[in-house]
Amino acid sequence: MSLEIDIIKKLQGFELKVKFNIDNNILGLLGASGSGKSMTLRCIAGIDNPDSGKIVLNGRVLFDSENKINMPIRERKVGFLFQNYALFPNMTVEQNIAFGLIKSIPKVEKANKVKKKIIDLQLIGMEKRYPYQLSGGQQQRVALARALVVDPEVLLLDEPFSALDEHLRNNMIIRLKEDLKEFNGTSIFVTHNMEEAYQLCNNIIIIAGGSIDAIGHKDVIFNNPPTLYSAKLTGCKNISKARKVEPNIIEAIDWGCRITFGYEIEGNVTYIGIRAHYLEICEEDEVINTFNCWVVFTSEALFRTKVYLKFSKPIGDEKDYNIMWDISKEEWDLIKQKPLPLKIRINTDKVIQME
Template structure:
């Protein structure tokens, strides 16, 4: 049956207004800091009370402003994995895991539940350790065990990888994916990292300014972002205002070029974008969508080169560019010494089209 949320929460200078449903799967919340992601989780958990609306979990009403229903946190059957894990420093691993269990259960049942989660999450041998004696990955598994030991109907994960370094983050994403395989309820995973969202989630909600900007299957959201905000949050670095000038031709206003498609484009076109790694280097300009580009400056990462390009010859030392090409160092080495302008193709099949609402 899953989760249904339709709530409004007014805060100073900010209003959260979300309406969505989630099945027994991992739903990703992708948005910038301060967009309302964590506040939504807090409302679902009962930590924060919305001003109005409803929250229903598997047919059970957790919150209903009209009927004055507001189920306490401990009775909501919600597992919450906090951003900083929120482990108690003066408690051992087993004490942290058992903290959320009801006092009414027997001592034997309590011990059995804790032992099972210790085994499930490969924490055996660490039962008597304190949080400071654990690695970041181990702390996360303790926090996840604590969230799961209460047999929740929903699991809320609030940016659980934000405190981890890059290497540990990658391994923990794979670990968490495995850990969640056995969880049969709804999971909501909050992040501002698009790669985390893509790796862990099947469906994604883009949230901006307290409202849902886009929602859908992850491949649809990433391959064809329906809004400008969705395009930016999914990593599109090259975006231009656009207008249709012929049935199959769009003018990219900010780039000062025209892109030809092999089909008629929508009259309502407002913006276009292309991801930086989709730009193509050409040896000639026979293709109608190949343009002369001048290198303004470059920036190197460990394995790739970011090339900042302009569609007209740059004036002086200004670092004003039109478009970014993200390429491998090997490919850049092959062309960096060629005379300018470079011939860059914008593949119309890779162009993101964003229409006015």
């Protein structure tokens, strides 16, 4: 199974220009709203057409502007799970699932295909229900059954969890991951939620303003995002402008400190970052890359505390801070009684370097 994309489409305010190849796995398209993620899916499905380029699925040319090929939607063997599920309100569950099947299929074969998906997606007993009689999770499973009943070669999922509450979303991510194990094809999962992308996908493409900003295995993208945009999008809260002052020393300009690495730094580093949960409290004196920090203010979530720190003593009630530390409430309860300044270590193994 393989999908090759090389397309250009002019959109309002920017040009969508994406080129990538994927095989039999789950690819995540991660990006902010309006970056071109959903339009990429629509072009693959044939709902919208690129201005130019080529789309090839398992050797079949779905679209080729140069050779004037534009395969009809029903012939593309593409399953599409829309963001709002797009179920027909006047159709029952089994009618919604059967809708995507071509009319020429014999009634018995069509009924058997629908029945199999009802069993596979655990929808038994709901066949005669209408969408308004289903929960959000049940509606999603009906939409997924409709996408899979056509035996697609590629499955496109456009932010399928955006309409679900947090508890149901977590359950449905687990459920969808199990369902996709049975799908012997390529899947593309569009989201702006990094945790969803990490849980479901093997490889990640980050799209910014219609162009590919970063591409690679999810662990590489999340642990070492190559650009400022990809670092921010994957949740890095602590980012500073940077410059190399020695072969192994980087000055974090916005933090007002210098960080020493145990090796010679390659390339021209312009930004560095560290994720908020990677900061460390240090009990020992004179440990390399350990800095005196003063607490400016804190912000409590349900189970965690965000501690906003400054590398110099704050003046009065100023709220200006250099770096944010994200720790459990239990850990903060043990630390907050310590005298200031706190000794905070920046582990260079966790520092993100961006050119």
